[in-house]
Amino acid sequence: MRVIFNEEMKQVADDLDHMAQDVRKAINGAGEALLKQDVEAAQTVIDGDIEIDALESSIIDQCVHLLAKQTPVATDLRVVVSTLRLASTFERMGDLARHVAEGARRTYPASPLPESAQPVFAEMIDFLSNTADQMVGMLADRDAKTAEHVILDDDKLDALHHQTFELALADDITRQQTVDIVLLGRFLERLGDHAVSAARRVVYIVSGFDPSKKPTRDEGTDID
């Protein structure tokens, strides 16, 4: 039984790593689409979301199968339950990256963002690209230290997100640009929030302690 569990669990873990890598690719592709008006990159992210969705379905099926047939306990159970939840988090991150890509594609060959907003968005994308690297790493290595770093670092993205609201209120941009700054900023900020919840699940797998029980309450998404 134990051998089968480990084999099947390895397959799910590989699929989850694969999902994290796909999400990283989607974040980087969405960044290219948004900052360089790369419409092919946008299309690749949009088309690629189907694979991310399919991986989520497959991982959930495998986890339910594992729970039914192998009845894992202790750490093994924690891994299976966390895997279920991580797959949902990654699926949502894929959706958000797709929304960013769709936003970039819609105004092609122009950018949806005014010049004034480009630097802050470039910083947000840069931050998320770095976070995505850490996310892939912490998952592959069950590395709680990197995960804690992702959790603590999110304030920087929230500060950048805050700046986008000031940019959105400028008088010398179009109303559509105001709308796009608000939505695209929100999508990027939510990508960061989801990376934080992924990091919390990794800490939980490694330590058995769930840092999501700290009262963080999604404070970064206040609309003011």
Place this chain on the structure above:
Amino acid sequence: MRVIFNEEMKQVADDLDHMAQDVRKAINGAGEALLKQDVEAAQTVIDGDIEIDALESSIIDQCVHLLAKQTPVATDLRVVVSTLRLASTFERMGDLARHVAEGARRTYPASPLPESAQPVFAEMIDFLSNTADQMVGMLADRDAKTAEHVILDDDKLDALHHQTFELALADDITRQQTVDIVLLGRFLERLGDHAVSAARRVVYIVSGFDPSKKPTRDEGTDID
């Protein structure tokens, strides 16, 4: 073993019903806050989100405990796994209702919305209030028919959400009102999406068939 499972499962199911009722209260309170500038209603929603978060934690702990000690299979396992996922969906709905309440409180005693946007937002709130009633009912009665109704009905909310973008582009409102229309519209639309995923989980519990595998791909949240 079976008796204990049923007793413990009943406790989790009660907590989940409780959570759905709290979410319904939060949606209705957020609606009062937004449409009637009821700042007390806003504060109640904001404060009440802590209870929703605590219920999620407790439900997840109970599910993990059930999986470890009772090793459920077949329908029982499906119920436990769906309960885990429903708790996360409801927690997120609580966050979104809180965001709406925070948006209303920020501009008190004025409304964050211009006059022109009030009717569409009133329709969205009305729709969600009705959806919340169905959500509580479908969960308490394991009623797949109501759940399917929630899934099919979501197009109406998406159409209303689409209208908010036109309102947001008007020249005779302030930039801040444009920002608020976009964000508040997004929060309400996401509440609808989460109600749809909750409905899908109920269908899965009842029928074993997961309608989320249909390719819906969160189309309603396109930014154009």
